[in-house]
Amino acid sequence: MPKERRQAGASMISSLSGDTPDSKKRKRPEVHSVESTPRSSRSRRAVAEVQVSEKVEAKVETTKNGSLTVEETEEVKISVQKSPGRRAKNQKVSKPDSEDELESADEGESKSTPKRKATQPKNSLKEAEEEEDEPKPKKARKTKEEKEAETMALAPRTIGLKMFVGAHTSIAKGVENAVTNSLHIGGNAFACFLKSQRKWESPPLQNSNRDAFRKALIEHKYDGTKHIVPHGSYLVNLANADEGKAKQSYDAFLDDLRRCEALGIKYYNFHPGAAGTGSFDEAIKRLAGNLNRALSETTTVVPLLENMAGHGTLIGGRFSDLRDVIAQIKPEFKSRIGVCIDTCHSFAGGYDLRTPEAFQKTMQEFDDVVGMQYLKAMHLNDSKAPFNSQRDLHQNIGLGFLGLRAFHNVMNEPRFEGLPLILETPCEKPDPKDPSGKKTIEDKSVWAKEIKMLESLIGMDPTGDEFLSLEKELSNKGKKERADMQAKFNEKQEKEKKKLAKEREKGQKSLADMFGKGGGQANKSAAEAKK
Ligand SMILES: [Zn+2]
């Protein structure tokens, strides 16, 4: 097992299993070397050596909404060394106040970049700069190494793993920021939107953003053809029966695909859409037709159909839906279509992943129905809703109904090696400035910790104490929320049962008439999707 893997695992466990007094005070030394420049341009550019060593006292707590939060008192020592000609820099800061660390992770997605400049003195590195004894002239712009060191504040990336874990990162203030935002949380893969996901109209991708993104990928060694999977807009429904709306969807979809190609990104994940009131098969036909057209208008990008929780008439709730779409992709484009499995959606859609046996059975079914060769990415989310509930509610890893064992299965599945594994888990914590405790703010350290935790599961003995205590701890954190959700789910099912019984009683005759006419494809498929 690679050294880094062990280290990441050990440090994660120490920061997560903060129950025993002993584990609260564990040293977490880490040294990471980052080569910031591609080999080809090394003659022109410097190579930055960033060393981070930390002593962290961590206490993990659960917020009201079930997210993990970590209170840390830490001492961080960072040294950034450039090649000869540039001065080396040593920074040291002690932070006795745990509040500081929490705040440093506060930059909400939408406000992260501007805030970092103006009001982010809490960031450990930024703070170090400002508290440095040596007076130095105020600079209008940060140097490259300062920027780079800043992005390493939450967690360094684990190098050398076969599993590429990351999260859905923000593109606020430019798509290129997705790269550094991923670096910031130690992600080895990432997802992002390519434009506003809730608006139809977006300004075109600027050449300057495109170039900055491509440069950042090279600089930080992210492979755009493997580990980056942008997420499509929630508005797009390529299966829409309405011609005008379908065109709007198609245009937005194609625009995204072209952005991928401009940015050097191969995979693009999107929701297959919904059939609405019409025929399910016709909807799949329209979706496949639009995909064929979009593939003919692009050259390299590979759209990935995401499996869905199977609510209502959504396409993708069954693996067979995905198969039926792929079956209608023209032979010349078959190599340019793929699938992204979302663990929460699978589970809520009735595909179990909890035990090794259930996990293997689901994977076998996927392979039989769709084909493992189409699996190009995964979304790693626990589920707030129970099994087969058709509810799409993401939960933090280990806290939901899937539980940590499911993710142990995922992280040790050889067929997932090399795939981007993307977290879309909640990352909020209560706003300390809100006395009511209702407001939340983003806490990206949640993702940084989840990435390290998932990585630590690689090769971990699921029957050993290390795994079992972590599993138990996370499960306990999510216990109340699971109980609440289960109660709601039971209540809803009870209501539906009563409603159905009433309807049956009321309209035995009309029901018989309906079946007599054959029901209709949409009804049949909707029932099938609901399973
Ligand atoms: Zn999605």
Ligand SMILES: [Zn+2]
């Ligand atoms: Zn997803």
